[in-house]
Amino acid sequence: MNQxxxxxxxxxxxxxxxxxxxxxxxxxxxxxxxxxxxMLDLGAWADESHRIAGEPAMDETEIDEMILRQERGEE
Ligand SMILES: [Zn+2]
Incomplete structure (x- = not known):
C-alpha cells in the first residue's frame, strides 16, 4: 500500500x-x-482591553488595510 x-x-x-x-x-x-x-481575533481581544481607554475598535476594513500596508512593507 502506498497510502x-x-x-x-x-x-x-x-x-x-x-x-x-x-x-x-x-x-x-x-x-x-x-x-x-x-488579526480579527487580536482586534476582538484588543477591543476588550482598550474599552476602558475609550479607543475605537478596529473594524474589518481597517484590519484589511493594515494587512495590505504590512505586505507592501509600509508601516
Ligand atoms: Zn478563519
Whole structure:
C-alpha cells in the first residue's frame, strides 16, 4: 500500500471563522485560516482591553488595510 495517511496534515477549525485549517508549516497563521482571521481575533481581544481607554475598535476594513500596508512593507 502506498497510502501516506500518517503524513496527512492535522485539520483544525479556525477560531475566528470556523473554517477547516490544515495545521502545516505552510500556514504561519495557524490555528487561524489566514492573517485576516488572526488579526480579527487580536482586534476582538484588543477591543476588550482598550474599552476602558475609550479607543475605537478596529473594524474589518481597517484590519484589511493594515494587512495590505504590512505586505507592501509600509508601516
Ligand atoms: Zn478563519
Amino acid at each position: 501516506r495517511t500518517s503524513t496527512r496534515p492535522l485539520e483544525v477549525a479556525c477560531p475566528q471563522c470556523h473554517k477547516k485549517v490544515q495545521w502545516t508549516d505552510d500556514n504561519p497563521h495557524r490555528p487561524f485560516c489566514s492573517k485576516r482571521c488572526k
